[in-house]
Amino acid sequence: MSRRILTSEAYQCCKEEVEYIIDHFENSGTVIHSGRNCIKSFQTDLGIWNVKRYHKPSAFNRIVYSFLRKPKGRRAFEYPLKVLSAGFETPCPIAYVEEDCMGLIGYSYFVSEQCPYKRRFYEFGNARVEDIQDILIAFVRFTAGLHEAGIYHRDYSPGNILFDKVNGAWHFSIVDINRMEFGPVSIKKGCRNFARLWGQPDFFRFIAQEYAHARHADERQCIAAVMQARNKFWKPRARQFDLPYELNF
Known part of the structure; x- marks a missing residue:
């Protein structure tokens, strides 16, 4: 298995922190939502981060998301930058993490700041x-x-x-x-x-x-x-x- 990590410009120095959270995702953090996709929050030195783990796609969709279409987590990482640059609020993206096996996508993760609004x-x-x-x-x-x-x-x-x-x-x-x-x-x-x-x-x-x-x-x-x-x-x-x-x- 290999892993690719993309970070936003503001968090380029945080790759090690991101990787540590992903390594310990299964047994740490506070669950916000559990289901096909799991969302957890993690307390870090830079504040509370939310991490959404996207489920492994079906065999067919692994091919689609590996070669033909951007995975959901990648879009979740890129789109906030467009929204924020237009002057609207959405949690600031921190990182996108993609795991793959033999060139096909497995789990993927989207890391963002936690929105303060309740x-x-x-x-x-x-x-x-x-x-x-x-x-x-x-x-x-x-x-x-x-x-x-x-x-x-x-x-x-x-x-x-x-x-x-x-x-x-x-x-x-x-x-x-x-x-x-x-x-x-x-x-x-x-x-x-x-x-x-x-x-x-x-x-x-x-x-x-x-x-x-x-x-x-x-x-x-x-x-x-x-x-x-x-x-x-x-x-x-x-x-x-x-x-x-x-x-x-």
Whole structure:
């Protein structure tokens, strides 16, 4: 087995620290998420680092990710640099580690700083719009800014949007960004980006109205597009997921 380590410019001196963490990944660190891909946090002299280990691909995908397409971890390492350079928040990438056997990819790892924001969009399933208007307005402006900058998160779901109030203003950070598109984002496509969020119909209507204002678009068309995208995504899943809120249409 061989191992390749790429580090971001700010962490070029940390290859030994990265390699030590990877060597001890299995039996150390604090588990954040366990599943096909495992995420752990590690306390280092430079702060808390999050490490995501991507599962070994199937035999076919080992060939694909070795020769034809960038692995998810590699994209997760490279995309934040584009997001950060555009002035938006996402955890700073530290390193990408790729293990291979006989020239084919095995485990791969993405190492990043830990986002300091503790809140996620899961909390809005049953929220009343009037109680969270300031958060939603700031969030929609953040999202519209991403779209205007040609940044489109293809998994814009509650767990991938972290936020908190800092010095009196709401700040947002996007994570799990290996599935991104970079290029022009139309109004209709931008409206579809909200489909995976949790919330009641009035939550989505308010978001649509604010998005129309932020991008100088037709309000009625945005409401129709957001609601259509929301219903298309959630109606087939209504019975599949045991959500902690009532899914109304």
